[in-house]
Amino acid sequence: xxxxxxxxxxxxxxxxxxxxxxxxxxxxxxxxxxxxxxxxxxxxxxxxxxxxxxxxxxxxxxxxxxxxxxxxxxxxxxxxxxxxxxxxxxxxxxxxxxxxxxxxxxxxxxxxxxxxxxxxxxxxxxxxxxxxxxxxxxxxxxxxxxxxxxxxxxxxxxxxxxxxxxxxxxxxxxxxxxxxxxxxxxxxxxxxxxxxxxxxxxxxxxxxxxxxxxxxxxxxxxxxxxxxxxxxxxxxxxxxxxxxxxxxxxxxxxxxxxxxxxxxxxxxxxxxxxxxxxxxxxxxxxxxxxxxxxxxxxxxxxxxxxxxxxxxxxxxxxxxxxxxxxxxxxxxxxxxxxxxxxxx
Amino acid sequence: xxxxxxxxxxxxxxxxxxxxxxxxxxxxxxxxxxxxxxxxxxxxxxxxxxxxxxxxxxxxxxxxxxxxxxxxxxxxxxxxxxxxxxxxxxxxxxxxxxxxxxxxxxxxxxxxx
Numbered sequence: 001x002x003x004x005x006x007x008x009x010x011x012x013x014x015x016x017x018x019x020x021x022x023x024x025x026x027x028x029x030x031x032x033x034x035x036x037x038x039x040x041x042x043x044x045x046x047x048x049x050x051x052x053x054x055x056x057x058x059x060x061x062x063x064x065x066x067x068x069x070x071x072x073x074x075x076x077x078x079x080x081x082x083x084x085x086x087x088x089x090x091x092x093x094x095x096x097x098x099x100x101x102x103x104x105x106x107x108x109x110x111x112x113x114x115x116x117x118x119x120x121x122x123x124x125x126x127x128x129x130x131x132x133x134x135x136x137x138x139x140x141x142x143x144x145x146x147x148x149x150x151x152x153x154x155x156x157x158x159x160x161x162x163x164x165x166x167x168x169x170x171x172x173x174x175x176x177x178x179x180x181x182x183x184x185x186x187x188x189x190x191x192x193x194x195x196x197x198x199x200x201x202x203x204x205x206x207x208x209x210x211x212x213x214x215x216x217x218x219x220x221x222x223x224x225x226x227x228x229x230x231x232x233x234x235x236x237x238x239x240x241x242x243x244x245x246x247x248x249x250x251x252x253x254x255x256x257x258x259x260x261x262x263x264x265x266x267x268x269x270x271x272x273x274x275x276x277x278x279x280x281x282x283x284x285x286x287x288x289x290x291x292x293x294x295x296x297x298x299x300x301x302x303x304x305x306x307x308x309x310x311x312x313x314x315x316x317x318x319x320x321x322x323x324x325x326x327x328x329x330x331x332x333x334x335x336x337x338x339x340x341x342x343x344x
Numbered sequence: 345x346x347x348x349x350x351x352x353x354x355x356x357x358x359x360x361x362x363x364x365x366x367x368x369x370x371x372x373x374x375x376x377x378x379x380x381x382x383x384x385x386x387x388x389x390x391x392x393x394x395x396x397x398x399x400x401x402x403x404x405x406x407x408x409x410x411x412x413x414x415x416x417x418x419x420x421x422x423x424x425x426x427x428x429x430x431x432x433x434x435x436x437x438x439x440x441x442x443x444x445x446x447x448x449x450x451x452x453x454x455x456x457x
Contacts, residue, residue, distance in 0.1 A: 205368075206366070206367040206368035207368045209367065209368070210364065210366055210367075210368050231426065231427050231430055232430075234397065234427065235399070235427070235430065235431060235434075238366065238367075238397075238399040239399060239400055242366075242367040242399060242400075242401065245367070246367070297411070298407050298410070298411060298440060299404075299407070300404040300405075300407045300408045300411075301400070301404050302400075303400035303403055303404065303431075303434075303435045304399075304400040306434065306435060307400065307431065307434045307435065310434050311434070
């Protein structure tokens with residue numbers, strides 16, 4: 001288990017001069033816009049580059065687009081600490097490979113918190129995170145007010161990972177290189193496209209969550225999920241994201257949230273990251289409305305975690321410094337997901 | 345959140361003209377429904393045909409509306425999308441509401457059950 005690694009002082013209270021990523025220093029912000037256009041144009045090639053850099057694509061035919069880092073630099077950077085979204089006022093870092101302890105398993109019998117596969121830190125997701133660092137964040141910086149707010153002094157998003165608007169690009173490229181053919185466009189594949197990635201970032205408002213969710217789920221069809229899995233993904237993501245808005249950020253609109261999903265070993269693995277308050281007690285709620293509410297009549301709340309627990313597997317929450325990370329997975333295959341978990 | 349209400353006999357039909365009842369719209373939905381269902385007749389039929397997605401906030405809002413109806417009224421639901429049905433099933437709320445396959449079926453008095 002690689003724990004959280006600090007590249008700056010333990011206090012984490014420094015501007016990103018202490019960051020190990022030279023290209024993300026504030027001084028580079030002025031060149032970022034010029035690079036952005038090139039990045040967008042070259043994004044699909046960039047995805048290939050990233051795949052090669054982490055050894056997940058054996059073709060070796062690397063096309064490095066203008067504005068992208070050379071593959072060697074990508075490779076060197078992968079595994080290094082990545083600045084946490086939030087910018088200079090919270091210049092902390094999390095290593096990409098941190099997260100729940102991973103172990104090889106039988107792929108079937110798993111319990112919460114155990115991952116039967118290399119998990120979302122697999123090569124593809126790492127590459128997506130790293131690649132995304134070359135694309136500046138376009139969202140205007142919201143006002144100060146919450147410790148997890150977006151960086152006011154850092155509009156180029158020098159410290160924000162995975163803020164790529166074209167979330168489907170790496171996958172679109174990947175499926176023609178790694179998967180060797182066109183992926184199904186509909187939501188009925190049920191096979192899952194290994195290494196396919198989706199990334200969305202959003203501010204902590206219910207409207208932003210709605211928009212991001214709609215974009216995310218529209219693209220989820222391209223992951224080759226079954227219709228059931230798409231449905232479950234949308235339900236679980238909606239609940240988890242709205243919980244972050246409501247509880248982690250307490251409805252404060254200037255927080256940031258990043259949602260990532262990757263197909264790994266027959267599962268779609270999701271990771272939600274935010275800079276809000278920690279979950280009370282350090283663990284996700286077990287399930288369902290309060291029994292007292294039930295006794296007093298029909299409950300009007302508490303359904304969210306009930307649905308997450310019913311649908312999602314491997315639910316794992318971690319507080320990393322001042323960042324929350326919620327991981328969970330859903331089977332990509334067809335069949336009634338509820339039945340699969342119902343006998344638990 | 346746009347709702348269209350019309351009364352036919354002892355049935356108040358309310359059609360939801362939005363594709364989502366979610367955290368962003370639940371409070372608006374609840375407030376609007378409360379206005380519309382003041383002095384409601386015996387049956388209030390919520391036409392969900394346009395609603396593609398509902399989350400726990402939206403579900404909570406519907407439960408809340410039902411609980412605030414006058415004693416002589418009851419809330420029924422019609423034309424639920426597969427995603428909406430799934431949310432009702434997962435939360436066991438499908439056993440709490442009378443759910444009709446279609447608005448027409450509801451009008452004829454037949455329930456989905």
